Amino acid sequence: MKLHPLIVLAALASSLAPAFAEEQIFDSSQWRSTKSRAEVIADLEIYRASGLAELESRDSVDFPGDRYAQARQRYLALRHSPSFDSRVVEIARMRGEAPQNLAGTSRP
Numbered sequence: 001m002k003l004h005p006l007i008v009l010a011a012l013a014s015s016l017a018p019a020f021a022e023e024q025i026f027d028s029s030q031w032r033s034t035k036s037r038a039e040v041i042a043d044l045e046i047y048r049a050s051g052l053a054e055l056e057s058r059d060s061v062d063f064p065g066d067r068y069a070q071a072r073q074r075y076l077a078l079r080h081s082p083s084f085d086s087r088v089v090e091i092a093r094m095r096g097e098a099p100q101n102l103a104g105t106s107r108p
Helices: 004-018 037-050 051-054 064-078 082-094
Strands: none
Touching: 037 051, 037 082, 051 064, 051 082, 064 082
């Protein structure tokens, strides 16, 4: 009795599958965020307001292009503005979080 080669190949492949299906364990306890949730939310707001979000959502981004450079400049100006720190405090309070020490947070 001859076994069809495809049946043998399928049996072999199915016997190897459990070896590759082992669960990968990732320990995230070693990772600590350097930003508060309020700061991340405020940063996302200015990322969208600057136009970077729209430009970077396309299939191909023209990084050296004028539109991208202008949006990047708007983002950096917003990020370094005193209103950014004010927005972080406002968001933290709305979320019921204690505002953190914001000295120097307007630096990327």
